[in-house]
Amino acid sequence: MDAARQDEIKRRFGTRVRELRKARNLSQEAVALRCGLDRSYVGGIERGENNLSLINIHRLAEALGVEAGELLG
């Protein structure tokens, strides 16, 4: 899998997280607190910078009130 495809996967994931967070009127800080993650890390996820782990995907899904599978394309 080439670097461009990896970037696309991370960007798409981040866009989905941002859309769901905004639809719930949550700040990055609020989501970070719910997840137990740093706010800056959540910001990086939304910008498509982070290759986060299975566990953190589930943490985010719980914070956003969705099934983890809904965060992935």
Next chain:
Amino acid sequence: MDAARQDEIKRRFGTRVRELRKARNLSQEAVALRCGLDRSYVGGIERGENNLSLINIHRLAEALGVEAGELLG
């Protein structure tokens, strides 16, 4: 999120990967080759030992011919 819940997430993911792999009559070696991952790493995923990354979740999904979201509960 406590350790028991993290273990449950990893075990459930691994069980799903194993089910899909066997349904396709693929060996761990074949999946590992398709993913560009080590066979032992794929074995660890199936045993629920690995907290794999977003990119590797997508690599596995491509190797198994499913959408990445289908691998998560």
